[in-house]
Amino acid sequence: MIALLLTLALALQQPNMDATLELRTREVAAQLRCPVCQGVSLEDSPSTLAQEMKSVVREQLRAGKSEEEVKQYFVQKYGEWILLEPEPTGFNLAVYVLPVVLLLGGGVTVFVLARKWSRQGAGAEPPPWYDDEYEEASP
Amino acid sequence: MNWKRSLSGIGVALPIIALLGYGLTLDPRSLPNALPGSPAPEFALAVMDVPSDTVRLRDHAGQVLVLNFWASWCLECRHEHRILSETAEAYAGKDVVFYGVLYNDSPDNARSWIQEMGGQSYSNLLDNGTRMAIDYGLTGVPETVIISPEGQVVHKQIGVVTEALLRTKLDSLLAVRTAPQ
Numbered sequence: 001m002i003a004l005l006l007t008l009a010l011a012l013q014q015p016n017m018d019a020t021l022e023l024r025t026r027e028v029a030a031q032l033r034c035p036v037c038q039g040v041s042l043e044d045s046p047s048t049l050a051q052e053m054k055s056v057v058r059e060q061l062r063a064g065k066s067e068e069e070v071k072q073y074f075v076q077k078y079g080e081w082i083l084l085e086p087e088p089t090g091f092n093l094a095v096y097v098l099p100v101v102l103l104l105g106g107g108v109t110v111f112v113l114a115r116k117w118s119r120q121g122a123g124a125e126p127p128p129w130y131d132d133e134y135e136e137a138s139p
Numbered sequence: 140m141n142w143k144r145s146l147s148g149i150g151v152a153l154p155i156i157a158l159l160g161y162g163l164t165l166d167p168r169s170l171p172n173a174l175p176g177s178p179a180p181e182f183a184l185a186v187m188d189v190p191s192d193t194v195r196l197r198d199h200a201g202q203v204l205v206l207n208f209w210a211s212w213c214l215e216c217r218h219e220h221r222i223l224s225e226t227a228e229a230y231a232g233k234d235v236v237f238y239g240v241l242y243n244d245s246p247d248n249a250r251s252w253i254q255e256m257g258g259q260s261y262s263n264l265l266d267n268g269t270r271m272a273i274d275y276g277l278t279g280v281p282e283t284v285i286i287s288p289e290g291q292v293v294h295k296q297i298g299v300v301t302e303a304l305l306r307t308k309l310d311s312l313l314a315v316r317t318a319p320q
Binding site: 035049053056075080081 | 170173174268270278
């Protein structure tokens with residue numbers, strides 16, 4: 001009776017486990033580059049090699065490896081190039097830091113120039129075509 | 140003031156132009172090669188013409204191993220087939236072993252292709268599910284991996300292999316092997 005209940009419980013649990021494994025497989029496959037495509041992940045590639053690599057991801061996760069361990073397996077075989085998003089360490093940091101630096105630099109430049117121009121504008125003579133009388137007459 | 144503005148403009152533009160120029164010198168199709176220098180991954184594959192026989196990496200400890208990943212649908216494999224077959228023959232008996240590893244193809248297609256090409260001087264292995272190919276970081280065919288007698292990956296050729304490259308690598312490995320300790 002207990003064995004029957006255990007079997008039933010396991011059978012009910014199996015679809016949930018499969019769905020979780022599939023979700024984790026997709027998450028990892030979406031972070032890995034298809035080696036025979038141009039900038040496409042394993043998840044999005046229909047190529048045979050990409051599908052086989054995705055199967056390897058599934059097998060390793062099923063065997064108990066963590067997502068990070070599976071990614072490291074592919075890095076070891078293909079190099080860091082296999083990661084669609086490079087790890088933010090060493091020279092790769094530039095990819096993450098440079099856009100922020102450029103954005104901040106651009107913002108500061110625009111702010112400084114706008115302030116300079118508005119100051120110049122406040123003290124400047126009105127252009128010769130400016131009509132004082134029109135301004136006075138208008139409500 | 141204009142010269143200051145021009146100088147700062149050049150200061151910003153020059154590194155960007157230099158970076159783009161450097162990018163133009165690179166081959167966009169070239170792929171990084173992570174395997175050379177690391178221990179060759181272990182494998183156990185069935186021999187295509189004798190499926191009951193299994194070839195393992197450890198069976199070839201002390202020998203130079205050349206693994207050529209190929210397929211009958213691969214056009215470039217036609218160009219290197221003669222080179223590989225002749226080089227394998229030339230190095231027979233020198234502790235150099237060649238194997239073809241069939242990638243994403245059927246044994247029947249492979250046999251017809253070999254017959255059409257006039258034969259092959261070494262055996263082929265079947266990599267069902269391309270697990271070995273993935274373990275060796277395969278990015279397509281043809282690719283050739285050269286493994287030292289110590290089991291280290293010495294070279295991985297992505298694309299067609301040349302006779303000069305094969306001979307240089309094999310001779311240098313054999314020279315190290317026979318050099319007095």
